[in-house]
Amino acid sequence: MNSQLKRYLFWFAHEHVDFRLPPYWIVDLPDENIVHQIVSRAISIRFCLELWAQGKQNEDLHNSLKAYSVKNIIGEKRSFKIAVETFCKHFSQREKVDKIESFSYLPLEGPVKLKNPDITLCYIEYYGLDPNSIPEQPYEYFFGRWIADGQRELIKKLSLKTRKFIGNTSMDPQLSLIMANQAQIRKGDLIFDPFVGTGSLLIAASQFGGYTFGTDIDFLMLHGRTRPTRISQKIREKDESIAANMHQYGMSSYYLDVVVADFSYPLWRTDLRIDAIITDPPYGIREATERIGTMKINPVIEEHQATSHIPSKIGYGLNQIYKDLLCFSARHLKLDGRLVCWYPLFRDQYTEEQLPAHPCLELLANSEQVLSNYTSRRLLTYKKIKEPKATDESIIMNLTDFREKYFALREETRKEKRTRKATERARRREEWERSNKEITER
Ligand SMILES: C[S@@+](CC[C@H](N)C(=O)[O-])C[C@H]1O[C@@H](n2cnc3c(N)ncnc32)[C@H](O)[C@@H]1O
Numbered sequence: 001m002n003s004q005l006k007r008y009l010f011w012f013a014h015e016h017v018d019f020r021l022p023p024y025w026i027v028d029l030p031d032e033n034i035v036h037q038i039v040s041r042a043i044s045i046r047f048c049l050e051l052w053a054q055g056k057q058n059e060d061l062h063n064s065l066k067a068y069s070v071k072n073i074i075g076e077k078r079s080f081k082i083a084v085e086t087f088c089k090h091f092s093q094r095e096k097v098d099k100i101e102s103f104s105y106l107p108l109e110g111p112v113k114l115k116n117p118d119i120t121l122c123y124i125e126y127y128g129l130d131p132n133s134i135p136e137q138p139y140e141y142f143f144g145r146w147i148a149d150g151q152r153e154l155i156k157k158l159s160l161k162t163r164k165f166i167g168n169t170s171m172d173p174q175l176s177l178i179m180a181n182q183a184q185i186r187k188g189d190l191i192f193d194p195f196v197g198t199g200s201l202l203i204a205a206s207q208f209g210g211y212t213f214g215t216d217i218d219f220l221m222l223h224g225r226t227r228p229t230r231i232s233q234k235i236r237e238k239d240e241s242i243a244a245n246m247h248q249y250g251m252s253s254y255y256l257d258v259v260v261a262d263f264s265y266p267l268w269r270t271d272l273r274i275d276a277i278i279t280d281p282p283y284g285i286r287e288a289t290e291r292i293g294t295m296k297i298n299p300v301i302e303e304h305q306a307t308s309h310i311p312s313k314i315g316y317g318l319n320q321i322y323k324d325l326l327c328f329s330a331r332h333l334k335l336d337g338r339l340v341c342w343y344p345l346f347r348d349q350y351t352e353e354q355l356p357a358h359p360c361l362e363l364l365a366n367s368e369q370v371l372s373n374y375t376s377r378r379l380l381t382y383k384k385i386k387e388p389k390a391t392d393e394s395i396i397m398n399l400t401d402f403r404e405k406y407f408a409l410r411e412e413t414r415k416e417k418r419t420r421k422a423t424e425r426a427r428r429r430e431e432w433e434r435s436n437k438e439i440t441e442r
Contacts, residue, residue, distance in 0.1 A: 004030055009051040009142055011085070011124070012044050013152060018367040019178055019379070020044040022129060023087060024142075026051060035147050041208070042150035043177045049122050049144030061141035062102070070106060079113035081120055083146070088127035089134050099123060103143075120146035151177070157249070158203060164248050165240040166229050167198040167221060168286050175369070175379075176204035179278045182340045182365060182381045185210040189275035192332075194263045194325070197221060197287075199242035201278045206246065206254035210276070213256035214242075215263060217290060217313075222260050264291040264316060264324055273334045281321050283344045283377075284403035291316035318344075318403060319396045322356040326382075326394035330360035333384040338364075344377045344402050355380060357395040360388045374409060 005028040012020045029035060035048050052068045055061035082103060084096040091099070103123065110118065122145075125138040158173035160166050171179075179201060185191060187209030193201045196214025198221070205212045220226045224240035246255040261267050282289045293314040301309050322343070329339040343355060347370070355363065361382040370376045 006030075006032075007051040008035055008147070009049045009054075009124075009144055010038070010042075011046050011049070013046050013150075014087075016044065016174065016178065016367075016369065018369065024126070026054075032147060039148045039150045041181055043152065043154065043174060043181060045150035046152060047122075047149045048147045049124075049142070050147055051142060051144040053141075053143045055141050056139070058137075058141055061143060065103075065143050066105065078110040078118035080108055080110055081112060081114050081117045083120060083122045085122060085124045086127065086138075087124070088129065088131055089125070089138075099125075122146050154207065158207070160200075164237075164244045165198055165224055165242065167226060168229055169280070169282075170198045170229075171200040171280055173200070173204065176200045177207065179340045179379065180204040180208050180210070182379065183276035183278050183338045185276055185278075190273075192274045192277050193279045194277070194328070195279050195281045196242070196258050197280070199245060199258065201280065202242065202255065202258075203245060203249060203251065205276070205278060206251040207249070209254065211254055211256055214258045215261040215267065216258065217260070217262045217292075218287075219260045222258055262292045263328075264320070268332065270331070272332050274332050274337060275334060276338045276340065277325075277329050277333065278340045279325070280342045281318075281325060282316075283318065283406075285344075285406060288313075289316045289318065289321065289403065290314065317401065319401070323394040323396050326356055326358040326361060327388075327392075329382065330358050330384060330388040330392065330394075335384055335387070337384050339380075339382040339384075341380055342377045343380050344371075344375060346374055346400065346402070346405060347376050348374070349400060350376075350378075358382075358388075359392050360384055360386050375406065 007026060007028050010025040010027070012023050012025070014023055017023075032050075039045055039048055052070065053061050053065035055064055082100045084091070084099050100123070103121075106121075121143070124142040126140040126142070127134050127138050154177055155174045158176070160170055160172060163170075183191070183205070185205050185208045189205075189210045191202070191205040191210035191212045193199070193205075193212070193214040196202065196216045197218075199212075199214060202212035202214055216222050218226070222242070224236050224244075226236075228234070228236050242258055243252070243255060246252050259267070290313040292311045294312045295314060325339070325341060329337075333339065339361065345354075352366065355366065355378070357363070362385045363380060364383050365379070365381040367379045368376050369379065
């Protein structure tokens with residue numbers, strides 16, 4: 001290791017595991033400031049340690065810790081505590097204290113202070129990732145000085161439980177914040193969500209200083225007039241809205257507005273340039289995938305109907321949605337700007353080749369969130385690499401209609417369940433009749 005560099009251990013939360021390194025990351029950095037910069041945005045990182053010692057055996061850990069020059073760092077009168085962290089195995093408080101006592105050779109002369117000590121030292125035992133096969137001894141031991149925590153308290157701050165306005169499809173805060181990070185949102189960026197719903201992604205984007213706006217086809221949703229989502233709530237409060245949420249989190253100055261609009265129709269000036277688009281398009285499972293249109297040939301709206309006319313809607317297939325989304329992003333993102341969006345699929349049919357593509361967008365990241373035995377959705381991150389030519393088109397390879405297959409499979413599973421139940425009922429009846437007959441014959 002270069003003598004200018006120090007070794008750091010970043011410890012990740014064991015959640016959304018496909019979205020981060022498993023479960024720790026060791027890296028040599030020239031400066032502790034870089035650690036602070038990393039954790040200032042990190043949602044999946046729990047904490048970072050200056051790594052003093054590590055080993056595959058307990059003895060190796062202690063030997064390498066004894067060789068580490070800790071005296072100058074700890075100082076004589078500084079208060080301290082030692083925290084014990086075990087991954088994939090639980091220990092009682094007594095067992096943890098025993099582990100702490102094994103470090104009694106450290107020159108810790110200051111007082112022990114459990115709340116806000118000058119120095120927090122951390123001992124970690126790592127028992128692997130599989131809770132069904134936990135080894136007797138850990139795979140790896142670590143010891144170091146705590147430097148900083150990640151931003152996981154934001155997940156609590158933005159919790160849907162305490163948010164004023166939510167809907168059935170509101171995105172959970174952890175994933176919303178991860179999306180904002182994937183989009184590399186910086187203070188002052190212009191951020192758009194074309195399928196904005198209750199605006200969860202705008203909140204995450206504004207948390208990092210993005211100026212946010214969105215569109216949604218659902219007039220009632222944007223006006224906070226859909227049925228309440230909370231079981232305890234009978235009717236929506238008068239002021240439920242995305243603007244009210246922004247106000248709740250002190251982000252009003254970062255909120256531009258939302259507009260009721262159908263994404264399939266061009267709405268914006270052609271020279272509009274956006275820093276990032278983050279969105280969760282409708283999959284047609286919990287919400288309709290619709291666009292304005294009619295199957296009528298030559299429809300006519302009479303003049304007297306014009307002011308009160310509510311346009312009819314037709315289906316907006318997933319393939320078309322992603323085709324439009326990628327084309328829109330290629331046109332309206334600035335160069336290097338990012339599109340971050342979810343894409344639902346059947347797990348057994350997944351191949352990277354069938355993900356939506358566009359000649360002006362480079363796919364940078366692709367992480368899976370499993371939804372059920374059959375289905376998952378993938379968080380796709382694209383970067384705009386060039387301006388589109390008039391002939392550039394999105395390439396959509398996935399020929400399976402997710403929505404159609406989802407409902408067909410659900411119907412099939414229900415049918416199977418009904419048949420199984422009927423067979424079981426018939427078997428029990430037969431058994432009952434047989435035993436009845438035996439009793440009468442006796
Ligand atoms: C999965 S939800 C988005 C949820 C949102 N991320 C949130 O946190 O509340 C998809 C949204 O797309 C909207 N939508 C469906 N078809 C649309 C269209 N043609 N144009 C614009 N929005 C549409 C739906 O009304 C729904 O609110």
